[in-house]
Amino acid sequence: MLDKIKDFASWFFVTGDPLIYGADIAIALTTLAIVFVLTYFKKWNWLWREWLTTVDHKRVGIMYIIASLLMLFRGGVDALLMRTQLAFPDMKFLSPEHYNEVFTTHGVIMILFMAMPLMFGLFNIAVPLQLGARDVAFPFLNALSFWLFFMGAMLFNMSFVIGGSADSGWLAYPPLSELTGSPGVGQDFYIWGIQISGIGSLMTGINFIVTIVKMRAPGMTWSKVPMFTWSVLSSCITIIIAFPVLTVTLALLFLDRYLGAHFFTMDGGGNAMMYINLIWMWGHPEVYIVVLPAFGIYSEIVSTFSKKRLFGYGSMVFAMMSISVMSYFTWLHHFFTMGSGASVNTFFAITTMVIAIPTGVKIFNWLFTMYRGRITFSTPMLWTLAFIPCFVVGGMTGVMLSVAPADFQFHNSYFLIAHFHQVLIGGVAFGYFAGLYYWWPKMFGFKLNEKLGKWAFWIWNIGFYVCFMPQYFVGLDGMTRRVSTYGWDTGWWAMNFTSTIGGFLMGLGFLFQVWQIAHSIKFMEKDTTGDPWNGRTLEWSIPSPAPLYNFATTPMVTDRDDWWEEKERIAAGHKPKAKPELEPIHMPKNSAIPFLQSVCWFAVGFGLVFHWLWIAIPGFIGVFATMLAHSFNYNSDYYIPVDEIKRTEAAARRSV
Amino acid sequence: MKLATKMMRRFGALALLGGTVLMTSGCQSMIVFDPKGPIGAHQRDLIYFTMLLCLIVLVPVLALTAWIIWRYRDKKGSKAKYQPEWSHSTKLEIVWWGIPIAIILVLAIVTARYTYMLDPAKPLESEKKPITVQVTSLDWKWLFQYPEQGIATVNYLVIPEDTPIRFDLTSDGPMNSFWVPQLGGMIYTMSGMSTTLHLQADETGEYMGTGANFTGRDFGKMGFTVEAVSTADFEKWAQKSKESGTALTDEGYQQLAKPGTSGEVTYASIPDGLFGRIVHHYSMSRGAPAGIFEKATTRSELYEGKPAEEDTTIDDEQSGHSMDDMEGMEDMDGMEGHDMSNH
Numbered sequence: 001m002l003d004k005i006k007d008f009a010s011w012f013f014v015t016g017d018p019l020i021y022g023a024d025i026a027i028a029l030t031t032l033a034i035v036f037v038l039t040y041f042k043k044w045n046w047l048w049r050e051w052l053t054t055v056d057h058k059r060v061g062i063m064y065i066i067a068s069l070l071m072l073f074r075g076g077v078d079a080l081l082m083r084t085q086l087a088f089p090d091m092k093f094l095s096p097e098h099y100n101e102v103f104t105t106h107g108v109i110m111i112l113f114m115a116m117p118l119m120f121g122l123f124n125i126a127v128p129l130q131l132g133a134r135d136v137a138f139p140f141l142n143a144l145s146f147w148l149f150f151m152g153a154m155l156f157n158m159s160f161v162i163g164g165s166a167d168s169g170w171l172a173y174p175p176l177s178e179l180t181g182s183p184g185v186g187q188d189f190y191i192w193g194i195q196i197s198g199i200g201s202l203m204t205g206i207n208f209i210v211t212i213v214k215m216r217a218p219g220m221t222w223s224k225v226p227m228f229t230w231s232v233l234s235s236c237i238t239i240i241i242a243f244p245v246l247t248v249t250l251a252l253l254f255l256d257r258y259l260g261a262h263f264f265t266m267d268g269g270g271n272a273m274m275y276i277n278l279i280w281m282w283g284h285p286e287v288y289i290v291v292l293p294a295f296g297i298y299s300e301i302v303s304t305f306s307k308k309r310l311f312g313y314g315s316m317v318f319a320m321m322s323i324s325v326m327s328y329f330t331w332l333h334h335f336f337t338m339g340s341g342a343s344v345n346t347f348f349a350i351t352t353m354v355i356a357i358p359t360g361v362k363i364f365n366w367l368f369t370m371y372r373g374r375i376t377f378s379t380p381m382l383w384t385l386a387f388i389p390c391f392v393v394g395g396m397t398g399v400m401l402s403v404a405p406a407d408f409q410f411h412n413s414y415f416l417i418a419h420f421h422q423v424l425i426g427g428v429a430f431g432y433f434a435g436l437y438y439w440w441p442k443m444f445g446f447k448l449n450e451k452l453g454k455w456a457f458w459i460w461n462i463g464f465y466v467c468f469m470p471q472y473f474v475g476l477d478g479m480t481r482r483v484s485t486y487g488w489d490t491g492w493w494a495m496n497f498t499s500t501i502g503g504f505l506m507g508l509g510f511l512f513q514v515w516q517i518a519h520s521i522k523f524m525e526k527d528t529t530g531d532p533w534n535g536r537t538l539e540w541s542i543p544s545p546a547p548l549y550n551f552a553t554t555p556m557v558t559d560r561d562d563w564w565e566e567k568e569r570i571a572a573g574h575k576p577k578a579k580p581e582l583e584p585i586h587m588p589k590n591s592a593i594p595f596l597q598s599v600c601w602f603a604v605g606f607g608l609v610f611h612w613l614w615i616a617i618p619g620f621i622g623v624f625a626t627m628l629a630h631s632f633n634y635n636s637d638y639y640i641p642v643d644e645i646k647r648t649e650a651a652a653r654r655s656v
Numbered sequence: 657m658k659l660a661t662k663m664m665r666r667f668g669a670l671a672l673l674g675g676t677v678l679m680t681s682g683c684q685s686m687i688v689f690d691p692k693g694p695i696g697a698h699q700r701d702l703i704y705f706t707m708l709l710c711l712i713v714l715v716p717v718l719a720l721t722a723w724i725i726w727r728y729r730d731k732k733g734s735k736a737k738y739q740p741e742w743s744h745s746t747k748l749e750i751v752w753w754g755i756p757i758a759i760i761l762v763l764a765i766v767t768a769r770y771t772y773m774l775d776p777a778k779p780l781e782s783e784k785k786p787i788t789v790q791v792t793s794l795d796w797k798w799l800f801q802y803p804e805q806g807i808a809t810v811n812y813l814v815i816p817e818d819t820p821i822r823f824d825l826t827s828d829g830p831m832n833s834f835w836v837p838q839l840g841g842m843i844y845t846m847s848g849m850s851t852t853l854h855l856q857a858d859e860t861g862e863y864m865g866t867g868a869n870f871t872g873r874d875f876g877k878m879g880f881t882v883e884a885v886s887t888a889d890f891e892k893w894a895q896k897s898k899e900s901g902t903a904l905t906d907e908g909y910q911q912l913a914k915p916g917t918s919g920e921v922t923y924a925s926i927p928d929g930l931f932g933r934i935v936h937h938y939s940m941s942r943g944a945p946a947g948i949f950e951k952a953t954t955r956s957e958l959y960e961g962k963p964a965e966e967d968t969t970i971d972d973e974q975s976g977h978s979m980d981d982m983e984g985m986e987d988m989d990g991m992e993g994h995d996m997s998n999h
Contacts, residue, residue: 015956096873097959164955169870175847176830176872185952260948266847266938272831273846306728309743315753337833338844339851342775346768353763357756363717364752367724372739374730388721396710403767405774406702408841409688412833412868476686478837480868483876490864491685611951 014164017098019081024161053590055139058546060146061124062443065436067150068118071109074157076510078106083467083503086496089488099484100167101186105160107170112194113153115290115428120149120204122293122435123232125443127208129539129546130226132217132555137210139588140630141203147598148200155605156193159186163609166190169482171279172253174264174272179257185609191254192605196598198247205239208232217538219557226537226561227303227310230317231296234324235289241328242285249278258608273338280331288327291423292320294431295362298384301434302366304533305381306373309561312365319358319365326355336404337411345404352402359395363388378533379453383434386461390426394419397472412482415475418468425464433513441527445545449525452516460509467502470495530652536561543652549585549640552649582646584639591636597626687837692863692884693856695774695840702770709763713755776843777852780820784887786854787816790931791825793832793845793867795915796874801926805894808904810912810921813882816890817860823853826935828913833868836882842868848938850931857884877917897922906930 014020038044051059081102085094094102128136136142159165166186168177177187212233216225225233253275255261262268264275303310310316332340332348366388375381397419401410410416441447474495479486486492531540538555539546541563556577559565570576600622607616691697728736779786790801801808815821825834827845834853835842843853857863867878885893904912904923909930912918 011954011956013956014954016959096876100870100873100875162954164958168872173831173870176870179950179952181830181872183952184955184958186955188952257952260950266829271848307730308738308740311743312749313743315749335844337842338846339777341777342772346771349767349771350764353760353767357753357760360713360756361749361752364748367717367721368745368748369743370724370728372737372742373728374734374738375725375728376730385721385725389718392714392717392721396714399710399763400703400706403702403706403763403770405767405770405841406699406706408774408776408843409696409699409703409837411842412835473686476688478687478835478864478866480835480866482870485876609952 012162014161019098020161027161048592049590052595053143053592055135055143055588055590055594056548057124057128057136057139057142058443060142061121063146064117064121064124064149065443067153068114068116068121071114071117071153071157072510075106075109075114076507078102078109080503080507082106083500085484086486087500088497089486089490089493091485094484096484097167100482101160101165103482104166104169104172104190108156108166108190108194110424111170111286111290112197113149113156115424115432116197116201117149117153118432118436119235119290119293120145120201122297122432122439123204123208125439126435126539127211127229127232128215129442129542129550130229130537131212131215131220132538132551132557133211133215134550134585135588136207137215138207140591140594140636141207143591144594144597145200145204145207147594148203148601149197151598151602152193152195152197152200152605155196155602155609156189159189159193163189171283173279174253174256174275175266175270177253178265178270180266188254188257188609189605191250191257192609195247195250195254196601196605198243198250199601201239202243202247205236205243208236209240212236217555217557220562223313224557224560224562227299227313227316228293228296228537231292231294231299231320234320235292238285238289238292238324238327242282242289245278246282246286249275249282252278254608258611276335276338277331280334281328284331284334285324285327287420287424288323290428291431292324294387294428294435295320297431297435297438298366298387299369300537301380301384301438302369303561304438304535305378305384306370306375307534308369308373310365311368311371312361313560315361316365319361322358323355326351326358330355333402333404333407335411336407349402349404349407353399356395356399356402363392378437379448379450379457380434380438380533382454382457383430383437386457387426387430387434390422390430390464394422394426398423410475412480413475414471414479414481417481418471418475421468421471425468438533439539441532441544442530442539443545446520446524446526447532448520449516449523452512452519456509456512456516459512460506463502463505463507463509465502466505467499470498470502474499531563534567536564538563541566547648547652549587549645549648552582552585552645553579582642584641585645586637586639589636589638591630591633593626593630593633597623597630600626687864691838691840692861693839693858694780695776695855696838697858698770698774699841702766702774705766706763709759713759774841776841776854778854779822780854780856782818782820782856784819786820786822788822788824789813789815791823791834791845792931792934793825793827793829793834793871793878794913795829795872796867796878797912797916797918798834798865798867798878798880799909799912801931802894803926803931805898806925807894807897808923808926809897810918810923811880812920813865813880814890814893815857815882815884816887817857817884819887820854820856823855824931825851825853826931828934828937829915830871831869832871832878834865835868836863836865838863839882844869848935850935857882860884860886873915874917898924900924904930 013024038047051063054060081094082099085091085099124136124142128134163185166172166182166189167184168182168187172187172190175181212225212229252261252263256263256265256270262270264270264272266272299310299316329351330348332344333352336345336348377385397415401407401416401419437448437453474492477490477492477495479490479492486496527544530543532544533540538557541555542551555562558577566577600619603619604616604623607613607619688696688703689700691700728734788803790803792799792801798811799808800810800813823834823843825843825845826849827847829847831847832845833842834845836855839855839857840853843851845851861884863882863884865880865882867875871878900922901924903925904927906927909927
């Protein structure tokens with residue numbers, strides 16, 4: 001019996017690598033510590049009531065952000081492992097198998113489990129508040145989205161200690177990702193981790209579209225919607241069209257691997273090119289999905305910290321919407337080199353270039369928002385200012401890549417790696433950091449330390465250029481992506497070593513951010529005004545952190561930057577807008593179902609990974625049972641009475 | 657705040673300086689910018705052109721950014737204009753919709769022309785008769801067959817200079833990509849189909865070649881060398897290869913195709929129509945059985961008892977191949993022992 005258990009464990013768990021054993025110990029200790037703290041301080045109940053079952057968009061947003069920062073840590077460690085392996089020629093730090101797992105994990109985590117949830121976190125925090133709404137349109141669905149993402153992410157993440165990680169690249173090109181090329185269960189963890197969280201992403205897309213269309217405060221016509229909210233709308237429209245493609249593609253790959261279908265296999269009439277077309281029909285819009293909200297964040301911040309209206313509002317909206325439409329027509333530029341004819345390549349080269357037009361226009365509009373403004377350099381603004389040159393350069397190399405015949409020399413080289421890191425870090429990560437710093441006081445009621453934040457900013461930025469600029473050159477020198485080692489004779493050492501230094505600098509920058517958060521929690525600098533940045537939109541008109549119901553009375557919107565105009569009117573000696581009488585507020589009740597249903601999904605995924613139907617089938621039953629239970633739950637809402645609102649508001653005012 | 661702007665200025669200046677230095681000094685040493693064939697040369701020119709076009713936008717935009725940030729920073733007694741309400745100007749917007757449209761228009765026309773001109777499937781113009789090389793990417797090695805010469809090599813290519821080479825590419829395994837940067841851009845190799853790439857070397861020399869699309873464990877060891885020699889030397893080499901021993905048989909190919917790395921190998925003859933069979937094996941296998949009973953397994957089982965490093969060997973000592981030193985055949989024997997072990 002004992003032998004059997006031992007055999008099973010040495011099959012089930014990943015063995016033989018000291019790094020993995022280290023991770024095992026770290027995971028065990030962290031889990032124990034969390035359990036101990038929760039038990040010792042009697043916080044289990046609090047955790048369940050206030051967080052695990054919450055449907056409040058602000059809390060869901062905070063959970064998204066915490067999860068994504070953890071994922072940023074994991075993806076970052078993976079990046080540093082890779083950079084260490086590449087620091088010197090012929091390094092033996094990671095074996096090729098391990099290296100392949102690490103870069104696959106890095107890519108999947110950074111895009112799907114770091115960028116996406118951080119983005120959703122910011123959606124959740126800011127959109128309802130900018131709209132003057134009390135929550136998103138479907139708060140229950142919102143919580144379900146989060147838990148599906150979370151369980152999907154956990155499923156994917158656990159694979160490096162249980163069963164082994166995926167190792168065929170972040171987009172899992174077949175036939176490599178088929179059973180013949182990837183006989184490990186890691187590929188199945190990949191499929192189910194992404195499938196489960198992908199359902200969540202799709203539902204979030206629907207949820208925010210409905211929220212923005214239906215729940216704008218009275219008076220907020222389309223031309224008065226804040227730019228971040230517009231960007232969320234454009235991003236969500238892209239989500240609901242692109243994500244089903246991903247779901248279908250991965251489902252077909254799953255059928256290949258699980259039931260021996262031949263959609264993308266080498267033999268049996270399978271066609272791997274089909275997968276590559278499909279995955280990029282999602283994959284290309286995906287990068288616009290993550291970058292559009294960053295554009296929205298920059299727009300808010302540029303205007304706030306220049307104390308000036310956003311320049312060219314109409315142009316900005318048109319540019320974003322056109323990007324979200326055009327993003328569906330460029331996918332083939334990811335494989336110009338696959339042998340399609342000149343006409344096909346020309347078409348996709350030109351559609352790709354065309355996207356540079358609205359993007360360039362946005363840059364000019366941001367610049368002219370600052371022109372004749374008054375620029376202050378708080379951390380959100382610093383990240384925004386760093387974004388502009390970084391993204392312009394990244395965009396230019398993108399244009400270079402779009403020139404199909406030239407791409408034959410760039411494709412899959414480090415030139416490409418440098419390009420997409422420059423737009424994804426310089427565009428997306430910088431934007432989300434900016435947004436995080438910007439809305440942090442609204443989330444938690446205190447500001448983050450500016451001094452440490454500036455240190456983090458500079459280290460991050462210098463690290464970024466040191467890391468990625470050399471990669472352009474080493475790519476032009478013939479180094480291809482995903483090679484686990486290279487020889488001295490290649491002449492790539494100096495560039496790679498420099499790049500590694502930059503990578504570690506960015507890691508140091510991240511540590512500064514962690515320090516900044518810890519320091520700011522300890523020496524809390526309370527935001528008593530609710531409007532620490534002299535903001536322009538509705539979220540700054542309410543106390544920080546926002547009360548459960550957000551707005552005691554529904555705001556009446558009359559202007560584009562409504563809160564700014566209101567402040568101007570008051571400063572000019574006019575009376576503030578009249579507020580209606582308080583009324584009881586209709587709110588959704590907490591629900592355990594999103595959490596429980598996601599746990600069931602986790603079981604489904606886990607069971608299918610190992611072909612253990614005795615886990616997968618009960619999991620499926622659980623999913624349907626929880627759906628059914630929710631359908632018959634009529635006790636889903638309640639009213640906050642007027643005197644409770646009065647008490648909450650008075651407490652918030654007192655601290656003002 | 658002041659410190660921030662100051663630091664930003666310095667940083668910007670530094671980055672600009674560093675960038676310029678790297679650009680001007682670095683370009684010459686990058687192999688993509690040092691092409692040795694007509695395709696590579698056209699691609700380099702095209703890259704220079706797009707780079708220039710981009711710099712025309714980039715430099716003014718960066719300068720404008722720096723100036724605006726500097727000019728309109730919030731400081732006491734700033735004399736810069738402050739117009740918090742000013743947020744629209746049709747004229748200005750026409751300008752910055754117009755500029756990128758004009759640039760993209762130019763670039764689009766140039767791109768379209770070059771895309772047709774440099775279509776990899778288009779034969780190169782030359783007085784000399786092109787030579788065909790049939791390329792098969794395997795796990796994790798390259799097989800190059802010369803059907804006209806009736807010989808084959810693994811992980812190295814010898815080509816005559818000034819002669820167009822027609823590469824027919826396929827894969828017996830995951831998708832890879834055939835790339836010799838100094839001759840020109842890459843094309844994917846895919847199982848069940850044959851793609852075409854025309855390249856030519858204008859001068860003799862040794863050029864680095866590599867696989868550019870990830871194919872699994874030892875993808876990093878799929879580098880190969882391309883040796884461009886004079887036509888006479890090429891004939892000599894082909895003749896010598898033919899005389900010097902081992903043939904590539906169908907069984908030998910099956911051995912070679914098994915996962916594993918390899919040194920440089922030369923074959924004196926090749927089975928008739930092997931390349932076509934490799935392609936058709938996958939394109940014709942319509943009735944393949946469903947692999948319904950095949951199951952994925954854990955990493956521990958896959959690598960059980962095999963420390964990751966030890967089972968992959970490169971014949972480093974054998975890589976010193978040269979024109980006169982044709983001992984490739986022995987590599988094959990050496991390999992069957994440990995190299996081709998299946999994982």
